Amino acid sequence: MNKQPVSRRNFLKIAGFALGGMVLGCSGLGFLATRQPEVELIQMQCKGDTPETEKTLIIYASKCGSTGEVAEAIAEVLCDLGMDVDVKLAEEVTSLDGYNRVIIGSAVRMGNWLPAATNFVKAQQTQLAQLPTVIFSVHLSNLGDDEAAREARAAYTAPVHELITPQAEAFFAGKMDLARLDFLSRMIIKAMKSQNEDKRDWDTIRAWAREIAG
Ligand SMILES: Cc1cc2nc3c(=O)[nH]c(=O)nc-3n(C[C@H](O)[C@H](O)[C@H](O)COP(=O)(O)O)c2cc1C
Numbered sequence: 001m002n003k004q005p006v007s008r009r010n011f012l013k014i015a016g017f018a019l020g021g022m023v024l025g026c027s028g029l030g031f032l033a034t035r036q037p038e039v040e041l042i043q044m045q046c047k048g049d050t051p052e053t054e055k056t057l058i059i060y061a062s063k064c065g066s067t068g069e070v071a072e073a074i075a076e077v078l079c080d081l082g083m084d085v086d087v088k089l090a091e092e093v094t095s096l097d098g099y100n101r102v103i104i105g106s107a108v109r110m111g112n113w114l115p116a117a118t119n120f121v122k123a124q125q126t127q128l129a130q131l132p133t134v135i136f137s138v139h140l141s142n143l144g145d146d147e148a149a150r151e152a153r154a155a156y157t158a159p160v161h162e163l164i165t166p167q168a169e170a171f172f173a174g175k176m177d178l179a180r181l182d183f184l185s186r187m188i189i190k191a192m193k194s195q196n197e198d199k200r201d202w203d204t205i206r207a208w209a210r211e212i213a214g
Pocket of ligand 1: 062064065066109110111112140174175176177181185188189
């Protein structure tokens with residue numbers, strides 16, 4: 001068979017297509033690996049019997065929804081006490097006008113609050129300094145009552161404390177739902193031998209809500 005040498009031009013063409021294909025393939029796989037199943041995040045409001053000016057905003061950041069359910073439980077306690085409460089997503093709140101107090105919550109991932117919550121604090125830092133503000137974190141490691149666990153928990157919100165001075169802070173045990181994770185996170189979590197579990201203690205959460213209401 002008569003083999004024709006590949007011209008430089010054709011070689012570059014073939015190499016270009018191959019490289020383009022590889023880049024597209026890899027970025028496509030990367031996109032799929034980090035694509036999360038759809039999770040509906042709670043937003044709600046209740047009208048209390050306080051004057052219009054007494055309004056509490058609960059904002060939160062969540063990936064899999066469990067922090068939103070904690071925010072909802074806190075809101076229900078405040079609503080039962082007759083308060084006006086809005087529960088909103090951190091990424092959707094751009095102004096604190098009309099609110100008298102703010103409760104900020106975030107899920108913890110890789111030792112940090114989610115960027116949406118931290119970005120909210122950064123963006124509203126000046127206004128938050130004028131308003132009573134409390135914060136809560138929802139997480140699954142370092143749940144113990146020993147010094148090491150307390151220190152590790154405190155590290156989760158150390159960057160937040162550099163921006164604001166909350167009047168109260170809580171750390172709540174959270175929930176793991178593998179079906180709600182993207183492929184990459186699921187692999188990480190499985191490698192860490194974690195499984196589905198819901199450690200949220202609703203009595204503790206509601207008790208804290210009553211405490212901060214006062
Ligand atoms: C990828 C990943 C990383 C996590 N990293 C931490 C962590 O560093 N510390 C911790 O205490 N919990 C960690 N968790 C547990 C979550 O904080 C916990 O599942 C929480 O309830 C999730 O909240 P969400 O359902 O609102 O997203 C992690 C969970 C996942 C899926």
